[in-house]
Amino acid sequence: MSKRVTGERPMPSRVWLAVLFGSLSALGPMSIDMYLPAFPQIAAEMGVEVGRVQLTLSFYMIGLAIGQLMYGTLADRLGRRGPLLVGLFLFCSASLGCGLAWSVESLIVFRIAAALGGSAGMVITRAYVRDRFDAAESAKFYSLNMLVMGLAPIFAPLVGGQLLLLASWRALFGLLVVTSACCWLALFRSLPESLPSTKRVRHGFGKIARTYLGLFRQRVFLGYTLCGACMSGVMFSYVSGAPALFMEAHGVSAQHFGFYFGANAVGLILVSQFNVMLLKRFTTRQVLLAAYTANLAGALGFVAVVLSGWGGFWAALPFLWLCIASGGLIYPNSTALALAPVGAAAGSASALLGMLQFALGGVCASLVGAFHDGTGRPLAVVMVLVSAAGWSVLKWLPGRGQ
Numbered sequence: 038m039s040k041r042v043t044g045e046r047p048m049p050s051r052v053w054l055a056v057l058f059g060s061l062s063a064l065g066p067m068s069i070d071m072y073l074p075a076f077p078q079i080a081a082e083m084g085v086e087v088g089r090v091q092l093t094l095s096f097y098m099i100g101l102a103i104g105q106l107m108y109g110t111l112a113d114r115l116g117r118r119g120p121l122l123v124g125l126f127l128f129c130s131a132s133l134g135c136g137l138a139w140s141v142e143s144l145i146v147f148r149i150a151a152a153l154g155g156s157a158g159m160v161i162t163r164a165y166v167r168d169r170f171d172a173a174e175s176a177k178f179y180s181l182n183m184l185v186m187g188l189a190p191i192f193a194p195l196v197g198g199q200l201l202l203l204a205s206w207r208a209l210f211g212l213l214v215v216t217s218a219c220c221w222l223a224l225f226r227s228l229p230e231s232l233p234s235t236k237r238v239r240h241g242f243g244k245i246a247r248t249y250l251g252l253f254r255q256r257v258f259l260g261y262t263l264c265g266a267c268m269s270g271v272m273f274s275y276v277s278g279a280p281a282l283f284m285e286a287h288g289v290s291a292q293h294f295g296f297y298f299g300a301n302a303v304g305l306i307l308v309s310q311f312n313v314m315l316l317k318r319f320t321t322r323q324v325l326l327a328a329y330t331a332n333l334a335g336a337l338g339f340v341a342v343v344l345s346g347w348g349g350f351w352a353a354l355p356f357l358w359l360c361i362a363s364g365g366l367i368y369p370n371s372t373a374l375a376l377a378p379v380g381a382a383a384g385s386a387s388a389l390l391g392m393l394q395f396a397l398g399g400v401c402a403s404l405v406g407a408f409h410d411g412t413g414r415p416l417a418v419v420m421v422l423v424s425a426a427g428w429s430v431l432k433w434l435p436g437r438g439q
Contacts, residue, residue, distance in 0.1 A: 100152025124157020
């Protein structure tokens, strides 16, 4: 049953909210995946190596990490509607700046600003759903939401590759400007406030800081959070290194890049659908450990093929697919186990979890970019190291009753 919410505007339907919030959530993957096929074009126009362009992605991840902590606090203190509108306006404006960027350095600055704005949708939409719906209704809502959000990493690189046939890479950011502007207008006209002023949190920053420090001292929370963060390291290493692997090392065109990239995204989504079925027979930790073992096996196979050259491109693809698809089980189960013991600090824990995932993802993406050599070697080495770290942390954690 929907929770009663005050506000002058009528509360939109669940389907409309799912479409709107799914579109907001999809802006992040669109902003990442859609311009991946344009990396060589951006590098050529700005007179730099592709590795320098990869840094724009790394700093975007770091911006998302910082922004999640920032908006988690702002949304509890100021309400949901205002910070969400401000964040989306910042994303739209910064995306326009990206399209007008004159150097890699200016593109990095605008990408950081876009991340700080875009993270509002990632954090505040979850809080809004929690305000409006009870647990049963929330589950139904997220099922609808995934139908919209899950399509973004599949179609964004396809759209980006095809658009590059008609225009330059700057048009990709123009599309983001138009999309985010339409979302902002829809939010402004139809979304009421969901958090009354009487329920807003007025804790000082000292108390907020103590809450976060307390979470760092919880072994179970921190351990499983690091497991999920290592999977983010695998994922964002792949996102950063995929253009070099596919287009530079193996000559895949910008238009065909999206098909290979999308196939791995499909694997991630399909595998995640088996989680509910597996949890009926096995514990959450058992599923997580099996998935991480598969992830590490895929990473080891991938690095062996890339470093030896055996089998070439087609031999590497199945191992890469296994690395990415296993994330469909690693993400939900590591998150569930991380948040299980935190109690009343669930909101802060969720923000910290997201921050650490994107921070480590940004670091790993930066490493892939820093060691760029036009091959898949930097990607393979970083992926296997971070996968092994996540598997090791998981084995170190206690496993009883989970």
